[in-house]
Amino acid sequence: MHSPELLLTKRFGGDRPGLLLLGIEKAAVPVTVVAAEVLAQEIKQLPLLDEFVLRLLKTGVGAVPDIAAFLGLERELVEVAVADQYREGAVAFGAAPGDLLLTARGEQLAREHESVRPVQKTFKVVFDRLTWSVATYEERALISKSSAVADGRILLPGQRTTRVKREDISPAAVNSILRQPGRSASIDVLDVIDVTPSTYKYMPVDVLVYGDEESGDVETAVVVDGDHSEKHDSVLGRLGGVAKLGFRIEPAGPHPALPPGVEVQRVQGAPLEESSPPVCGIGVWEHQLVLTAALQSATERLLIATDLAVCSVVDAHFLSRLEQRLRARVQVDLVVARCDEVTEAALGRLAQRSRYRLNLHRPEGEVRNTLVYDGNWVVSDFPWLSYRGAARPFRAYEGTVVAVQEEADREYAALLPPVES
Structure with a gap:
């Protein structure tokens, strides 16, 4: 008979020492679903240094000192990469001391990595307007503004009212979404070329309301997908969340009289x-x-x-x-x-x-x-x-x-x- 609110109470009720958890409000965070046009390439099997070692060996640069000088790296780093590829069966030693050769496997790996070329792709990205950052929310979890209002949710403010721009979405942020559990990412995003806002939605969240009846102090905590989000708390606090949302604490009277x-x-x-x-x-x-x-x-x-x-x-x-x-x-x-x-x-x-x-x-x-x-x-x-x-x-x-x-x-x-x- 446990409702989601009671489960939240059990989990977070004691998180603010000296304050009582007095309410859990249904709320919604404003988000924008954008179409992000990116420059991407297939994820490579090899670390970047290993790839360059194989490709240089293919062109005839066949000794560790020469490879290190060409790449501008310390010799020890190149030796580690060579040792790794030797264990993988991609590199063999030549007749002369210090000479390196590609095996048939090494030749194939070098050809495959040479053929990889960046391509342009478009992805849908959910952008949280309260934290002003890319979010990992599933699009199916988002709701419309009318649904949020009909459900009696408090609409939380956005950090800015400006349009989401290309500079707001980094390649690393898009890659973090593609690497989420359950997704089989096969590409690396190298650059974000452009973003186009497509849909304005809301992410359902809970706002926990803590208070002190004697002092009237009020604090809030935002729970997203069942977990406390300190990032949302911090931004909401900077925006004057308690005052904006009108939360206030009043002392409770004694229990109503009985016969x-x-x-x-x-x-x-x-x-x-x-x-x-x-x-x-x-x-x-x-x-x-x-x-x-x-x-x-x-x-x-x-x-x-x-x-x-x-x-x-x-x-x-x-x-x-x-x-x-x-x-x-x-x-x-x-x-x-x-x-x-x-x-x-x-x-x-x-x-x-x-x-x-x-x-x-x-x-x-x-x-x-x-x-x-x-x-x-x-x-x-x-x-x-x-x-x-x-x-x-x-x-x-x-x-x-x-x-x-x-x-x-x-x-x-x-x-x-x-x-x-």
């Missing part, structure tokens, strides 16, 4: 396990665990009441899980005061397909954050459908899972009648 008979039973523990206490206190990251459990395991009813629903939470993954509950004939009620346009449309479409098992309630005024599923009632200020998104404060929310059927029934009945009347 007196329930409050006395509350203990801190691990929720949703067989040995869990019936009234169990939960921390900020356990809220998402509970929400995931509700979306995956509710068998009779699911009610989510919250003031705001946004597409960064009600994304394709969330909607897919919700639809699975509806297909399992679970009664779903969403009590939401406000939605963004993308979420409004997506929930409307799902409600039309649900055959009256999904009810959307739009009360006026503020809605108390509540989650009820089957015999569980979760009491918390946690914003169930808007816990992601830069336009909100980050807090260390405290809540309670009340796994008591009578209490869950009472809360469920109390929430729905005023909305339906």
Whole structure:
């Protein structure tokens, strides 16, 4: 039942001593896919010095001192290359002392390397506009700007607004892409002749938000392909990332009050396990665990009441899980005061397909954050459908899972009648 966010929490939660990991935001890095026209040649089997030794022997330069003088190198370097090719069966010793000869194998290698000529080729290269460097992202992992917005991702800034130029892409950078695991590179790029921007895309990433509730200090960390990218952190910091993205930390209040008979039973523990206490206190990251459990395991009813629903939470993954509950004939009620346009449309479409098992309630005024599923009632200020998104404060929310059927029934009945009347 581990979501990608919870896995990131386990891996990176303790990376900033003195700060709490309070949020993980879906974000997107701007990239440009460029067509790079390059001058390249086939990768040669021999080191460059060995190649020149063979080619010089083919032209009649047949002694180590002469080869070293021709190449302007120390004699010892040439002797090492000659010894290597002797072991490979490409060089033999002549009749006179110090004379070297090419074997049949050496003749063939020399001819093959003489015939290699540079050619012009065009490659697609992904250029990261935040770090302003060539990136190894797979093109299939990139998304359009409209998809990023629909998914509620924060669009990170680019380091520059200028066009990507030839000088920005070095031959070494292109070669590093061609040498990536899984690619069988057969050429060496010698020079980049020209680049032509072809597509503007975004690379999905995660931004971890760390904070100190007392001081209000905020720090971020960018995770790309599951790994922390210090390069992205550094550039985002120089660009004033925290201020640009509007991240802020606010102190969390005490957990919301429970009925007196329930409050006395509350203990801190691990929720949703067989040995869990019936009234169990939960921390900020356990809220998402509970929400995931509700979306995956509710068998009779699911009610989510919250003031705001946004597409960064009600994304394709969330909607897919919700639809699975509806297909399992679970009664779903969403009590939401406000939605963004993308979420409004997506929930409307799902409600039309649900055959009256999904009810959307739009009360006026503020809605108390509540989650009820089957015999569980979760009491918390946690914003169930808007816990992601830069336009909100980050807090260390405290809540309670009340796994008591009578209490869950009472809360469920109390929430729905005023909305339906």
